[in-house]
Amino acid sequence: MDDRADARDRLVDRLQRSGPIRSSRVADAVRTVPRHVFVPEDERDRAYEDAPLPIGHEQEITAPHLVGRMADLLDLEPGTSVLEIGAGSGYHAAVVAELVGADHVVTVERVPDLARLARRNLDRAGYDDVALLVGDGSRGLPGGAPYDRINVTCAAPEIPEPLLDQLANGGRMTVPLGDAPRGSHTLYLVEKGDDGVDRTSHGGVRFVPLVGAHGFSTAD
Numbered sequence: 001m002d003d004r005a006d007a008r009d010r011l012v013d014r015l016q017r018s019g020p021i022r023s024s025r026v027a028d029a030v031r032t033v034p035r036h037v038f039v040p041e042d043e044r045d046r047a048y049e050d051a052p053l054p055i056g057h058e059q060e061i062t063a064p065h066l067v068g069r070m071a072d073l074l075d076l077e078p079g080t081s082v083l084e085i086g087a088g089s090g091y092h093a094a095v096v097a098e099l100v101g102a103d104h105v106v107t108v109e110r111v112p113d114l115a116r117l118a119r120r121n122l123d124r125a126g127y128d129d130v131a132l133l134v135g136d137g138s139r140g141l142p143g144g145a146p147y148d149r150i151n152v153t154c155a156a157p158e159i160p161e162p163l164l165d166q167l168a169n170g171g172r173m174t175v176p177l178g179d180a181p182r183g184s185h186t187l188y189l190v191e192k193g194d195d196g197v198d199r200t201s202h203g204g205v206r207f208v209p210l211v212g213a214h215g216f217s218t219a220d
Contacts, residue, residue, distance in 0.1 A: 004034065004036055004047070004048070005031075007047075007048035008030070008031050008034075008035070008048055009031060010048070011030075011048045011049075011050060011064060012027050012030050012031050012064075014050070015027075015030070015050065015064060015065050015068055018065075020065035020066070020068050020069045020072075021065070021068035021069070021072065022072050023071070023072050025076075025099060026068050026071045026072050026076075026095075026099065027068070028098075029071065029095050029098035029099050030064060030067065030068055030095060032098050033091065033094045033095050033098060033125065034125055035047045035048060035061075035064065035091055036048070037121055037124055037125045038055075038061055038089040038090055038091035038094070038121045038125070039053050039055065039061055039089065039091075040053075040054070040055060040056070048064075050063055050064050050065050051063050052206075055088060055089045055114070055117070056113070056114070056117075057111050057113060057114055058208070058219060059088055059111065059114060059208050060088070060208055061088055061089050061091050061092075062088070062091070062092055062153060062207075066187075066205060067091070067092050067095050068095075069187070069202070070092075070151060070153075070174045070187070071095060071096065071099060073172070073174050073189045073202060074096075074149045074151060074172050074174055075172060076096060076099040076100050076149065077099070077100065078099075078100060078101055079100065079101060079104060080099075080100045080104060080148045080149055081100075081104050081144075081147050081148045081149070081168075082096050082100055082104060082105045082106070082147065082148065082149045082150070082151060083106055083107075083108070083140065083141055083144065083145075083147040083149070083150045083151070083163075083166065084096065084105065084106070084107035084108070084150075084151045084152075084153060085107075085108055085137035085138070085140070085150065085151070085152045085153060085154065085163070085210065086107075086108070086109065086110075086137055086152065086153035086154040086208075086210065087107040087108065087109035087114065087115060087118040087132055088109070088114060088118065088153065089114065089117055089118055089121055090107075090117070090118035090119070090121040090122040090125075090127070090130075090132075091121075092151070092153050093105055093107045093118070093122065093127070093130050093132075094121075094122060094125055094127045094130070096151060097127045097129075097130050101129075102127045102128070102129035102130045103129040103130075105130045105131065106130070106131040106132070106133070106141060106144055107130060107131070107132050107133075108132075108133050108134075108135050108136075108137040108140075108141055109132065109133075109134060109135075109137070110134070110135065110136055110137060110211060110212065112134050115132060115133075115134045118132055119132050136212040136213055137152075137154075137210065137212060137215075138156065138160045138162070138163075138210055138211075138212030138213055138214035138215040139160075139162050139212065139213055139214065140160070140162040140163045140165075140166045141166070142162070142165075142166060145165070145166035145168075146166060146167060146168035146169070146171065147166055147167060147168060147171065148168050148170075148171050148172075149171060149172050149173070150163050150166070150167050150171070150172075150173040150174075150175075151173070151174050152173065152174060152175040152176065152210065153207065154176070154207050154208050154209055154210040154211075154215075155176040155177065155178050155181070155185040155205075155206075155207040155208070155209050155210060156175060156176070156177055156209075156210040156214070156215045156216070157177070157178070157179065157215065157216060158177060159173075159175055159177070159188075159190060159199070160210070160212075160214035160215065161214060162214060163175075163214075164190070164192065164197065167190075167192045168192070169192060169193065169194065170192065170193060171191075171192050172189060172190065172191055172192075173189070173190040173191075173192075174187065174188070174189055174190075175187075175188055175190060176188070176205050176207045181209030181211075181216040181218065181219055181220060182209065182219075182220065183206070184204055184205075184206060185204070185205050185206060185207055186201050186202075186203070186204060186205065187201070187202045187203055187204075187205045188200065188201055188202065189202055
C-alpha cells in the first residue's frame with residue numbers, strides 16, 4: 001500500500017468537499033503529483049498538510065488549496081501554453097504540467113539555488129520536459145510570448161506590465177497583489193480581451209514577494 005498516495009487522496013477529498021478544488025481534472029492532477037518529492041527532507045512528514053512549507057532562501061511551497069484554486073481559475077486544457085513566475089521547488093509547475101502537458105510549461109525562478117532544486121525535483125518526479133530558466137520573473141519571458149496563461153506564484157504591488165504584454169489576447173493570468181511584500185495579499189484573475197483587461201478578486205491570500213524590476217525592490 002502506498003501511504004503517500006492515500007494521504008494525497010485524503011487531502012484532495014478534503015479540498016473538494018471544502019471548495020477550493022472544483023474541477024475534477026485539477027483534483028486528479030493534485031492526486032497525481034507527489035508533493036513529498038518537492039519538500040525538504042525534514043518537512044516530508046507534513047507534505048500532505050494543506051499548508052505552505054519552507055523550502056529555503058525565505059521561500060515556501062504553496063499550500064495545495066491555493067495551487068488547486070489557481071489552476072481552476074486559469075482553466076487549463078491540454079496544449080495550453082503556460083508561463084509560471086516563481087518556480088520555487090517546482091511543485092506548482094508539476095501540477096500545471098499534469099493539466100497542459102509538461103512541454104507546454106515554462107517557469108522562471110530568480111534564485112539560482114532554488115532553480116537547481118526545482119530542476120532536480122521536476123526531473124525526479126517525471127516532469128523533465130518543463131522548461132526552467134533563472135531570471136527576473138517580473139520581466140516575464142518575451143522570447144516565448146504570447147502565452148495563453150500566466151501563473152504568478154508570488155505577490156506583486158501591481159500587475160507587472162511586461163506580463164500583461166506577454167499574455168495572449170483571450171488569455172488569463174492569476175496574480176496575488178498587495179501593498180507590502182509580506183503580509184496579506186489578494187488573489188486576482190486577470191483576463192485580457194479585445195476590450196481591454198478585466199480583473200476580479202478571489203479572496204485573501206499570503207504569498208512570498210515577487211522581487212524584481214516590476215515587483216518589490218526587496219523581500220522585506
